[in-house]
Amino acid sequence: MTDHEGDTARHRRPLRADAQRNEDKLLEAAATAFAREGAGASVKDIARAAGVGVGTLYRRFPSKELLIEAVYRQEVQRLCEAAPHLTATLPPRDALRTWMEHFIDFMTAKQGMADALAVVLTDDNEKLHTRALLADAIAHLLAPGTGTxxxxxxxxAQDVLMALGGISLMAAGEQQRDLATRLIDLLLHGVVTG
Structure with a gap:
Protein backbone atom coordinates (compact mmCIF):
# COMPACT_ATOMS: atom_id res chain seq x y z
CA MET A 1 0.00 0.00 0.00
CA THR A 2 1.35 3.40 -0.89
CA ASP A 3 1.25 6.45 1.36
CA HIS A 4 -1.28 7.94 -1.06
CA GLU A 5 -3.59 4.92 -0.65
CA GLY A 6 -3.36 5.21 3.14
CA ASP A 7 -4.16 8.91 2.98
CA THR A 8 -7.10 8.19 0.70
CA ALA A 9 -8.43 5.57 3.12
CA ARG A 10 -8.33 8.00 6.05
CA HIS A 11 -9.47 11.22 4.36
CA ARG A 12 -12.51 10.45 2.26
CA ARG A 13 -15.30 12.85 1.54
CA PRO A 14 -18.73 11.96 2.91
CA LEU A 15 -20.70 9.40 0.92
CA ARG A 16 -24.23 9.57 -0.46
CA ALA A 17 -26.70 7.62 1.68
CA ASP A 18 -26.87 4.65 -0.72
CA ALA A 19 -23.08 4.51 -1.05
CA GLN A 20 -22.74 4.65 2.74
CA ARG A 21 -25.19 1.74 3.09
CA ASN A 22 -23.13 -0.27 0.57
CA GLU A 23 -19.92 0.51 2.43
CA ASP A 24 -21.47 -0.48 5.75
CA LYS A 25 -22.65 -3.78 4.25
CA LEU A 26 -19.20 -4.40 2.77
CA LEU A 27 -17.45 -3.73 6.07
CA GLU A 28 -19.89 -5.97 7.93
CA ALA A 29 -19.45 -8.82 5.45
CA ALA A 30 -15.68 -8.34 5.44
CA ALA A 31 -15.47 -8.39 9.25
CA THR A 32 -17.39 -11.68 9.31
CA ALA A 33 -15.28 -13.19 6.52
CA PHE A 34 -11.95 -12.11 8.03
CA ALA A 35 -12.92 -13.45 11.47
CA ARG A 36 -13.90 -16.77 9.93
CA GLU A 37 -11.28 -17.20 7.18
CA GLY A 38 -8.51 -14.74 8.00
CA ALA A 39 -6.96 -12.32 5.56
CA GLY A 40 -7.24 -14.91 2.78
CA ALA A 41 -11.00 -14.43 2.58
CA SER A 42 -12.19 -13.92 -0.99
CA VAL A 43 -13.17 -10.37 -1.92
CA LYS A 44 -15.67 -11.83 -4.41
CA ASP A 45 -17.34 -13.73 -1.57
CA ILE A 46 -17.31 -10.60 0.61
CA ALA A 47 -18.97 -8.56 -2.16
CA ARG A 48 -21.55 -11.31 -2.72
CA ALA A 49 -22.33 -11.52 1.02
CA ALA A 50 -22.78 -7.73 1.09
CA GLY A 51 -25.12 -7.87 -1.89
CA VAL A 52 -22.94 -5.67 -4.09
CA GLY A 53 -20.75 -6.22 -7.12
CA VAL A 54 -17.01 -6.74 -6.78
CA GLY A 55 -16.56 -3.50 -8.77
CA THR A 56 -18.33 -1.60 -5.98
CA LEU A 57 -15.95 -3.14 -3.46
CA TYR A 58 -12.86 -2.21 -5.49
CA ARG A 59 -14.11 1.34 -6.16
CA ARG A 60 -14.37 1.88 -2.43
CA PHE A 61 -11.37 -0.25 -1.39
CA PRO A 62 -8.83 -0.53 -4.25
CA SER A 63 -6.82 -3.17 -2.35
CA LYS A 64 -7.59 -5.88 0.17
CA GLU A 65 -5.21 -4.15 2.60
CA LEU A 66 -7.36 -1.00 2.52
CA LEU A 67 -10.46 -3.11 3.17
CA ILE A 68 -8.77 -4.82 6.13
CA GLU A 69 -7.66 -1.46 7.52
CA ALA A 70 -11.19 -0.06 7.19
CA VAL A 71 -12.67 -3.10 8.95
CA TYR A 72 -10.15 -2.77 11.76
CA ARG A 73 -10.85 0.94 12.24
CA GLN A 74 -14.60 0.41 12.18
CA GLU A 75 -14.42 -2.38 14.75
CA VAL A 76 -12.27 -0.26 17.08
CA GLN A 77 -14.75 2.60 16.72
CA ARG A 78 -17.73 0.32 17.44
CA LEU A 79 -16.03 -1.11 20.49
CA CYS A 80 -15.27 2.34 21.86
CA GLU A 81 -18.77 3.64 21.11
CA ALA A 82 -20.31 0.65 22.90
CA ALA A 83 -18.93 1.74 26.30
CA PRO A 84 -21.22 4.76 26.86
CA HIS A 85 -24.25 2.81 25.62
CA LEU A 86 -23.51 -0.11 27.95
CA THR A 87 -22.96 2.11 31.00
CA ALA A 88 -26.26 3.86 30.27
CA THR A 89 -28.25 0.65 29.94
CA LEU A 90 -26.67 -1.93 32.27
CA PRO A 91 -25.45 -2.12 35.88
CA PRO A 92 -21.68 -1.41 36.13
CA ARG A 93 -20.56 -5.06 36.44
CA ASP A 94 -22.78 -6.24 33.58
CA ALA A 95 -21.70 -3.36 31.34
CA LEU A 96 -18.03 -4.17 31.91
CA ARG A 97 -18.54 -7.90 31.37
CA THR A 98 -20.51 -7.37 28.15
CA TRP A 99 -17.84 -5.01 26.81
CA MET A 100 -15.11 -7.53 27.68
CA GLU A 101 -16.93 -10.20 25.65
CA HIS A 102 -17.18 -7.76 22.72
CA PHE A 103 -13.46 -7.07 23.07
CA ILE A 104 -12.63 -10.79 22.82
CA ASP A 105 -14.79 -11.06 19.69
CA PHE A 106 -12.93 -8.05 18.24
CA MET A 107 -9.58 -9.63 19.03
CA THR A 108 -10.67 -12.91 17.43
CA ALA A 109 -11.48 -11.05 14.22
CA LYS A 110 -8.22 -9.09 14.49
CA GLN A 111 -6.22 -12.30 14.82
CA GLY A 112 -7.83 -13.54 11.62
CA MET A 113 -6.42 -10.45 9.92
CA ALA A 114 -3.13 -10.38 11.85
CA ASP A 115 -0.78 -10.94 8.91
CA ALA A 116 -2.40 -8.22 6.82
CA LEU A 117 -2.67 -5.82 9.76
CA ALA A 118 1.06 -6.23 10.40
CA VAL A 119 1.60 -4.77 6.93
CA VAL A 120 -1.11 -2.10 7.14
CA LEU A 121 -0.63 -0.86 10.72
CA THR A 122 3.09 -0.21 10.88
CA ASP A 123 2.92 3.13 12.67
CA ASP A 124 3.64 2.74 16.39
CA ASN A 125 1.76 5.98 17.10
CA GLU A 126 -1.32 4.45 15.47
CA LYS A 127 -1.06 1.39 17.71
CA LEU A 128 -0.61 3.55 20.80
CA HIS A 129 -3.57 5.70 19.76
CA THR A 130 -5.78 2.60 19.39
CA ARG A 131 -4.63 1.33 22.79
CA ALA A 132 -5.44 4.72 24.34
CA LEU A 133 -8.93 4.71 22.78
CA LEU A 134 -9.65 1.23 24.15
CA ALA A 135 -8.27 2.12 27.60
CA ASP A 136 -10.51 5.22 27.61
CA ALA A 137 -13.50 3.00 26.86
CA ILE A 138 -12.58 0.73 29.78
CA ALA A 139 -12.10 3.75 32.07
CA HIS A 140 -15.58 4.89 31.06
CA LEU A 141 -16.93 1.46 32.04
CA LEU A 142 -15.04 1.42 35.36
CA ALA A 143 -16.18 4.90 36.44
CA PRO A 144 -19.80 4.09 37.41
CA GLY A 145 -18.60 1.12 39.46
CA THR A 146 -16.05 3.25 41.27
CA GLY A 147 -18.77 5.68 42.30
CA THR A 148 -20.90 2.88 43.74
CA ALA A 157 -7.91 0.72 32.74
CA GLN A 158 -4.58 0.02 30.98
CA ASP A 159 -4.02 -3.02 33.23
CA VAL A 160 -7.49 -4.33 32.42
CA LEU A 161 -6.82 -3.84 28.71
CA MET A 162 -3.52 -5.72 28.91
CA ALA A 163 -5.19 -8.56 30.83
CA LEU A 164 -7.92 -8.78 28.19
CA GLY A 165 -5.26 -8.88 25.48
CA GLY A 166 -3.60 -11.79 27.27
CA ILE A 167 -6.91 -13.59 27.61
CA SER A 168 -7.59 -13.22 23.91
CA LEU A 169 -4.16 -14.62 23.02
CA MET A 170 -4.55 -17.61 25.32
CA ALA A 171 -8.05 -18.39 24.08
CA ALA A 172 -6.94 -18.07 20.45
CA GLY A 173 -3.95 -20.32 21.04
CA GLU A 174 -6.23 -22.95 22.51
CA GLN A 175 -8.95 -22.18 19.91
CA GLN A 176 -11.50 -22.10 22.69
CA ARG A 177 -13.85 -19.13 22.85
CA ASP A 178 -15.40 -20.53 26.05
CA LEU A 179 -11.98 -20.37 27.72
CA ALA A 180 -12.01 -16.61 27.17
CA THR A 181 -15.37 -16.33 28.92
CA ARG A 182 -14.07 -18.29 31.92
CA LEU A 183 -10.95 -16.13 32.09
CA ILE A 184 -13.07 -12.97 31.87
CA ASP A 185 -14.95 -14.22 34.95
CA LEU A 186 -11.63 -14.59 36.78
CA LEU A 187 -10.52 -11.12 35.70
CA LEU A 188 -13.82 -9.62 36.87
CA HIS A 189 -13.22 -11.06 40.35
CA GLY A 190 -10.11 -8.91 40.54
CA VAL A 191 -11.84 -5.80 39.16
CA VAL A 192 -15.25 -5.76 40.89
CA THR A 193 -16.22 -6.36 44.49
CA GLY A 194 -19.32 -8.48 44.09
Missing amino acids: SVTRPGVD
Whole structure:
Protein backbone atom coordinates (compact mmCIF):
# COMPACT_ATOMS: atom_id res chain seq x y z
CA MET A 1 0.00 0.00 0.00
CA THR A 2 1.35 3.40 -0.89
CA ASP A 3 1.25 6.45 1.36
CA HIS A 4 -1.28 7.94 -1.06
CA GLU A 5 -3.59 4.92 -0.65
CA GLY A 6 -3.36 5.21 3.14
CA ASP A 7 -4.16 8.91 2.98
CA THR A 8 -7.10 8.19 0.70
CA ALA A 9 -8.43 5.57 3.12
CA ARG A 10 -8.33 8.00 6.05
CA HIS A 11 -9.47 11.22 4.36
CA ARG A 12 -12.51 10.45 2.26
CA ARG A 13 -15.30 12.85 1.54
CA PRO A 14 -18.73 11.96 2.91
CA LEU A 15 -20.70 9.40 0.92
CA ARG A 16 -24.23 9.57 -0.46
CA ALA A 17 -26.70 7.62 1.68
CA ASP A 18 -26.87 4.65 -0.72
CA ALA A 19 -23.08 4.51 -1.05
CA GLN A 20 -22.74 4.65 2.74
CA ARG A 21 -25.19 1.74 3.09
CA ASN A 22 -23.13 -0.27 0.57
CA GLU A 23 -19.92 0.51 2.43
CA ASP A 24 -21.47 -0.48 5.75
CA LYS A 25 -22.65 -3.78 4.25
CA LEU A 26 -19.20 -4.40 2.77
CA LEU A 27 -17.45 -3.73 6.07
CA GLU A 28 -19.89 -5.97 7.93
CA ALA A 29 -19.45 -8.82 5.45
CA ALA A 30 -15.68 -8.34 5.44
CA ALA A 31 -15.47 -8.39 9.25
CA THR A 32 -17.39 -11.68 9.31
CA ALA A 33 -15.28 -13.19 6.52
CA PHE A 34 -11.95 -12.11 8.03
CA ALA A 35 -12.92 -13.45 11.47
CA ARG A 36 -13.90 -16.77 9.93
CA GLU A 37 -11.28 -17.20 7.18
CA GLY A 38 -8.51 -14.74 8.00
CA ALA A 39 -6.96 -12.32 5.56
CA GLY A 40 -7.24 -14.91 2.78
CA ALA A 41 -11.00 -14.43 2.58
CA SER A 42 -12.19 -13.92 -0.99
CA VAL A 43 -13.17 -10.37 -1.92
CA LYS A 44 -15.67 -11.83 -4.41
CA ASP A 45 -17.34 -13.73 -1.57
CA ILE A 46 -17.31 -10.60 0.61
CA ALA A 47 -18.97 -8.56 -2.16
CA ARG A 48 -21.55 -11.31 -2.72
CA ALA A 49 -22.33 -11.52 1.02
CA ALA A 50 -22.78 -7.73 1.09
CA GLY A 51 -25.12 -7.87 -1.89
CA VAL A 52 -22.94 -5.67 -4.09
CA GLY A 53 -20.75 -6.22 -7.12
CA VAL A 54 -17.01 -6.74 -6.78
CA GLY A 55 -16.56 -3.50 -8.77
CA THR A 56 -18.33 -1.60 -5.98
CA LEU A 57 -15.95 -3.14 -3.46
CA TYR A 58 -12.86 -2.21 -5.49
CA ARG A 59 -14.11 1.34 -6.16
CA ARG A 60 -14.37 1.88 -2.43
CA PHE A 61 -11.37 -0.25 -1.39
CA PRO A 62 -8.83 -0.53 -4.25
CA SER A 63 -6.82 -3.17 -2.35
CA LYS A 64 -7.59 -5.88 0.17
CA GLU A 65 -5.21 -4.15 2.60
CA LEU A 66 -7.36 -1.00 2.52
CA LEU A 67 -10.46 -3.11 3.17
CA ILE A 68 -8.77 -4.82 6.13
CA GLU A 69 -7.66 -1.46 7.52
CA ALA A 70 -11.19 -0.06 7.19
CA VAL A 71 -12.67 -3.10 8.95
CA TYR A 72 -10.15 -2.77 11.76
CA ARG A 73 -10.85 0.94 12.24
CA GLN A 74 -14.60 0.41 12.18
CA GLU A 75 -14.42 -2.38 14.75
CA VAL A 76 -12.27 -0.26 17.08
CA GLN A 77 -14.75 2.60 16.72
CA ARG A 78 -17.73 0.32 17.44
CA LEU A 79 -16.03 -1.11 20.49
CA CYS A 80 -15.27 2.34 21.86
CA GLU A 81 -18.77 3.64 21.11
CA ALA A 82 -20.31 0.65 22.90
CA ALA A 83 -18.93 1.74 26.30
CA PRO A 84 -21.22 4.76 26.86
CA HIS A 85 -24.25 2.81 25.62
CA LEU A 86 -23.51 -0.11 27.95
CA THR A 87 -22.96 2.11 31.00
CA ALA A 88 -26.26 3.86 30.27
CA THR A 89 -28.25 0.65 29.94
CA LEU A 90 -26.67 -1.93 32.27
CA PRO A 91 -25.45 -2.12 35.88
CA PRO A 92 -21.68 -1.41 36.13
CA ARG A 93 -20.56 -5.06 36.44
CA ASP A 94 -22.78 -6.24 33.58
CA ALA A 95 -21.70 -3.36 31.34
CA LEU A 96 -18.03 -4.17 31.91
CA ARG A 97 -18.54 -7.90 31.37
CA THR A 98 -20.51 -7.37 28.15
CA TRP A 99 -17.84 -5.01 26.81
CA MET A 100 -15.11 -7.53 27.68
CA GLU A 101 -16.93 -10.20 25.65
CA HIS A 102 -17.18 -7.76 22.72
CA PHE A 103 -13.46 -7.07 23.07
CA ILE A 104 -12.63 -10.79 22.82
CA ASP A 105 -14.79 -11.06 19.69
CA PHE A 106 -12.93 -8.05 18.24
CA MET A 107 -9.58 -9.63 19.03
CA THR A 108 -10.67 -12.91 17.43
CA ALA A 109 -11.48 -11.05 14.22
CA LYS A 110 -8.22 -9.09 14.49
CA GLN A 111 -6.22 -12.30 14.82
CA GLY A 112 -7.83 -13.54 11.62
CA MET A 113 -6.42 -10.45 9.92
CA ALA A 114 -3.13 -10.38 11.85
CA ASP A 115 -0.78 -10.94 8.91
CA ALA A 116 -2.40 -8.22 6.82
CA LEU A 117 -2.67 -5.82 9.76
CA ALA A 118 1.06 -6.23 10.40
CA VAL A 119 1.60 -4.77 6.93
CA VAL A 120 -1.11 -2.10 7.14
CA LEU A 121 -0.63 -0.86 10.72
CA THR A 122 3.09 -0.21 10.88
CA ASP A 123 2.92 3.13 12.67
CA ASP A 124 3.64 2.74 16.39
CA ASN A 125 1.76 5.98 17.10
CA GLU A 126 -1.32 4.45 15.47
CA LYS A 127 -1.06 1.39 17.71
CA LEU A 128 -0.61 3.55 20.80
CA HIS A 129 -3.57 5.70 19.76
CA THR A 130 -5.78 2.60 19.39
CA ARG A 131 -4.63 1.33 22.79
CA ALA A 132 -5.44 4.72 24.34
CA LEU A 133 -8.93 4.71 22.78
CA LEU A 134 -9.65 1.23 24.15
CA ALA A 135 -8.27 2.12 27.60
CA ASP A 136 -10.51 5.22 27.61
CA ALA A 137 -13.50 3.00 26.86
CA ILE A 138 -12.58 0.73 29.78
CA ALA A 139 -12.10 3.75 32.07
CA HIS A 140 -15.58 4.89 31.06
CA LEU A 141 -16.93 1.46 32.04
CA LEU A 142 -15.04 1.42 35.36
CA ALA A 143 -16.18 4.90 36.44
CA PRO A 144 -19.80 4.09 37.41
CA GLY A 145 -18.60 1.12 39.46
CA THR A 146 -16.05 3.25 41.27
CA GLY A 147 -18.77 5.68 42.30
CA THR A 148 -20.90 2.88 43.74
CA SER A 149 -18.09 0.80 45.31
CA VAL A 150 -18.59 -1.96 42.72
CA THR A 151 -15.16 -1.46 41.16
CA ARG A 152 -12.20 -2.19 43.44
CA PRO A 153 -10.13 0.92 44.26
CA GLY A 154 -7.00 1.45 42.21
CA VAL A 155 -8.06 -0.63 39.19
CA ASP A 156 -6.22 0.77 36.16
CA ALA A 157 -7.91 0.72 32.74
CA GLN A 158 -4.58 0.02 30.98
CA ASP A 159 -4.02 -3.02 33.23
CA VAL A 160 -7.49 -4.33 32.42
CA LEU A 161 -6.82 -3.84 28.71
CA MET A 162 -3.52 -5.72 28.91
CA ALA A 163 -5.19 -8.56 30.83
CA LEU A 164 -7.92 -8.78 28.19
CA GLY A 165 -5.26 -8.88 25.48
CA GLY A 166 -3.60 -11.79 27.27
CA ILE A 167 -6.91 -13.59 27.61
CA SER A 168 -7.59 -13.22 23.91
CA LEU A 169 -4.16 -14.62 23.02
CA MET A 170 -4.55 -17.61 25.32
CA ALA A 171 -8.05 -18.39 24.08
CA ALA A 172 -6.94 -18.07 20.45
CA GLY A 173 -3.95 -20.32 21.04
CA GLU A 174 -6.23 -22.95 22.51
CA GLN A 175 -8.95 -22.18 19.91
CA GLN A 176 -11.50 -22.10 22.69
CA ARG A 177 -13.85 -19.13 22.85
CA ASP A 178 -15.40 -20.53 26.05
CA LEU A 179 -11.98 -20.37 27.72
CA ALA A 180 -12.01 -16.61 27.17
CA THR A 181 -15.37 -16.33 28.92
CA ARG A 182 -14.07 -18.29 31.92
CA LEU A 183 -10.95 -16.13 32.09
CA ILE A 184 -13.07 -12.97 31.87
CA ASP A 185 -14.95 -14.22 34.95
CA LEU A 186 -11.63 -14.59 36.78
CA LEU A 187 -10.52 -11.12 35.70
CA LEU A 188 -13.82 -9.62 36.87
CA HIS A 189 -13.22 -11.06 40.35
CA GLY A 190 -10.11 -8.91 40.54
CA VAL A 191 -11.84 -5.80 39.16
CA VAL A 192 -15.25 -5.76 40.89
CA THR A 193 -16.22 -6.36 44.49
CA GLY A 194 -19.32 -8.48 44.09
